[in-house]
Amino acid sequence: MDGRGARAMALSASGFTLRNVNMETIINIEGLTKTYAGGVVALKRVDLAVRKGEILALLGPNGAGKTTLINIVCGLVTPSSGAITVAGSDIARDYRAARSLIGLVPQELHTDAFEAVIASVRFSRGLFGKPRNDAFLEQLLKDLSLWDKRNAKIMELSGGMKRRVMIAKALSHEPDILFLDEPTAGVDVELRRDMWAMVRAMRARGVTIVLTTHYIEEAEEMADRVGVISNGEILVVDETAALMKKLGRRTLILTLTEPHEQAPAELAEWNLSLRGDGHELVYEFDANAESSGVPSLLRRMSDIGMGFKDLNTSQSSLEDIFVGLVNEAKAE
Amino acid sequence: MIKNIHGIAAIYRFEMARFRRTFWTSLIMPVITTSLYFIVFGSAIGSRMTEIGGVPYGAFIVPGLIMLSMLTESISNASFGIYMPKWAGTIYEILSAPISPLETVIAYVGAAATKSVIIGVIILLTANLFVDVTIAHPFLMALFLVTIAVTFCLFGFAIGIWAKSFEQLQAIPMLVVFPLTFLGGAFYALEMLPPFWRSVTLFNPLVYLISGFRWTFFGEGDVSIGVSIGATLLFLTICLTTIFWMFRTGYRLKT
Ligand SMILES: Nc1ncnc2c1ncn2[C@@H]1O[C@H](COP(=O)(O)OP(=O)(O)OP(=O)(O)O)[C@@H](O)[C@H]1O
Numbered sequence: 001m002d003g004r005g006a007r008a009m010a011l012s013a014s015g016f017t018l019r020n021v022n023m024e025t026i027i028n029i030e031g032l033t034k035t036y037a038g039g040v041v042a043l044k045r046v047d048l049a050v051r052k053g054e055i056l057a058l059l060g061p062n063g064a065g066k067t068t069l070i071n072i073v074c075g076l077v078t079p080s081s082g083a084i085t086v087a088g089s090d091i092a093r094d095y096r097a098a099r100s101l102i103g104l105v106p107q108e109l110h111t112d113a114f115e116a117v118i119a120s121v122r123f124s125r126g127l128f129g130k131p132r133n134d135a136f137l138e139q140l141l142k143d144l145s146l147w148d149k150r151n152a153k154i155m156e157l158s159g160g161m162k163r164r165v166m167i168a169k170a171l172s173h174e175p176d177i178l179f180l181d182e183p184t185a186g187v188d189v190e191l192r193r194d195m196w197a198m199v200r201a202m203r204a205r206g207v208t209i210v211l212t213t214h215y216i217e218e219a220e221e222m223a224d225r226v227g228v229i230s231n232g233e234i235l236v237v238d239e240t241a242a243l244m245k246k247l248g249r250r251t252l253i254l255t256l257t258e259p260h261e262q263a264p265a266e267l268a269e270w271n272l273s274l275r276g277d278g279h280e281l282v283y284e285f286d287a288n289a290e291s292s293g294v295p296s297l298l299r300r301m302s303d304i305g306m307g308f309k310d311l312n313t314s315q316s317s318l319e320d321i322f323v324g325l326v327n328e329a330k331a332e
Numbered sequence: 333m334i335k336n337i338h339g340i341a342a343i344y345r346f347e348m349a350r351f352r353r354t355f356w357t358s359l360i361m362p363v364i365t366t367s368l369y370f371i372v373f374g375s376a377i378g379s380r381m382t383e384i385g386g387v388p389y390g391a392f393i394v395p396g397l398i399m400l401s402m403l404t405e406s407i408s409n410a411s412f413g414i415y416m417p418k419w420a421g422t423i424y425e426i427l428s429a430p431i432s433p434l435e436t437v438i439a440y441v442g443a444a445a446t447k448s449v450i451i452g453v454i455i456l457l458t459a460n461l462f463v464d465v466t467i468a469h470p471f472l473m474a475l476f477l478v479t480i481a482v483t484f485c486l487f488g489f490a491i492g493i494w495a496k497s498f499e500q501l502q503a504i505p506m507l508v509v510f511p512l513t514f515l516g517g518a519f520y521a522l523e524m525l526p527p528f529w530r531s532v533t534l535f536n537p538l539v540y541l542i543s544g545f546r547w548t549f550f551g552e553g554d555v556s557i558g559v560s561i562g563a564t565l566l567f568l569t570i571c572l573t574t575i576f577w578m579f580r581t582g583y584r585l586k587t
């Protein structure tokens with residue numbers, strides 16, 4: 001199978017299910033559409049199968065429909081059409097079975113300001129139908145560095161601490177599936193590191209994790225698979241490594257010693273562009289191609305005596321990737 | 333039908349903890365207002381009113397006084413209980429939990445009704461300090477007290493779901509229920525009104541509840557006890573139906 005064929009395969013829904021035939025699916029979403037009261041179509045016939053035990057990252061820009069998708073599965077938003085099962089239970093008909101498996105950390109911080117941390121976490125556990133288990137909650141709060149704060153009122157905690165409380169509440173009933181809606185928004189480096197450590201530990205225990213993010217790096221670092229979502233549609237779902245390969249367009253930026261009006265004709269085959277008042281030469285290339293064209297470009301530049309003082313490469317932005325994926329989907 | 337007992341207990345305990353945080357204000361308030369009513373109505377006015385239907389005026393106003401506080405307290409407690417999580421966003425947890433609408437209502441309304449009954453009993457005890465209160469049908473009185481607390485907590489719960497602002501939340505108890513109770517014979521017998529106003533008053537649904545409650549104290553009311561019980565149950569059914577419709581359609585709870 002050539003590169004294009006493989007890509008087409010991953011992009012088409014049927015190709016995706018074929019590849020999944022031997023994987024146990026824990027959440028199955030079929031033909032999910034959501035039109036909000038105001039007329040906004042947030043999801044358009046979305047199909048998605050989350051595999052048991054995986055970390056799935058939903059990657060997409062603002063307004064893509066990530067939160068809507070999560071909120072529908074968790075019962076906060078009613079779908080306009082479509083069918084969803086969680087471990088075989090329909091989320092509408094068999095909501096008790098479906099929901100008791102799920103823990104949700106929503107995007108926004110919603111906490112009971114006047115409650116003590118421990119009381120709030122105990123409440124969540126009870127709410128999900130589990131008998132009181134203080135030993136378990138003690139360990140949970142310790143794991144999240146909240147034990148010292150257990151008697152503090154939630155309003156006395158910092159934003160990061162509140163987020164930990166939300167996580168503790170979501171985990172208090174020992175769910176098999178954890179939804180993290182933008183877990184790293186407004187979170188400092190340390191908490192972010194803790195959070196990822198916790199997510200990995202959960203995964204090691206067999207918990208399935210679905211998280212959303214705006215950042216490719218984050219998806220790449222954490223997820224087993226990544227689903228790219230834009231404008232209410234899932235453009236592609238694939239193994240992280242395979243996807244990164246596909247998305248692996250990089251940009252080389254050379255800061256020139258002298259500004260140029262336009263790229264010299266000798267370098268035409270590289271399709272270069274200029275920016276920064278002609279001080280920067282920009283070359284976009286495929287990092288996974290057999291030859292990136294970078295060494296030959298640099299050689300040619302030195303041949304024609306074009307000097308540069310600095311050199312930088314960067315991953316293409318999420319925006320570029322979406323544009324690329326959308327165009328590709330249209331072309332097929 | 334009821335499966336998530338732990339869930340009901342969790343919400344009930346959460347609500348009771350919320351009441352406990354304002355324990356003193358919520359208990360001292362009815363004591364003070366009851367005392368004020370007795371000083372003004374019981375002593376100042378009552379001394380000139382003597383008796384209504386063989387009952388001393390001071391004792392006559394006790395059932396109405398209990399109703400006045402219980403109705404407003406029931407509505408504001410229950411509406412606040414569900415409005416707060418909606419407003420603060422913490423409702424997400426309730427909506428995502430494996431708990432049925434019935435279980436949710438039992439927990440919230442149960443907690444609010446518990447508080448209302450406690451307040452009703454406190455008013456009764458306070459009143460006893462000022463006048464001798466004899467209760468003709470104690471068992472029926474207790475039943476009425478609980479039923480009315482539950483009914484109005486259901487009503488409050490529906491208002492809490494419906495309300496989009498704190499203003500709306502307070503409007504119904506203050507602008508509708510308080511005046512209707514006041515004009516519903518809380519402090520007078522309907523037969524004291526001119527015939528025209530007596531007929532108008534019969535359109536006030538609270539007349540039937542207050543009259544029924546008074547009947548359990550003195551063995552007589554403005555309307556027959558059967559009508560009172562019927563009206564109470566009718567109102568209870570309306571509230572229950574409304575709430576289940578709200579949950580089923582996700583009315584103002586889900587988008
Ligand atoms: N309650 C609502 N009523 C009407 N429209 C809504 C509502 N919630 C979301 N939307 C719209 O639905 C679309 C998808 O929103 P959603 O919150 O799911 O996006 P998202 O991918 O989570 O975005 P972000 O990254 O900003 O969190 C947006 O156009 C948004 O404006």
Ligand SMILES: [Mg+2]
Nearest residue numbers: 066067068107
């Ligand atoms: Mg979102």
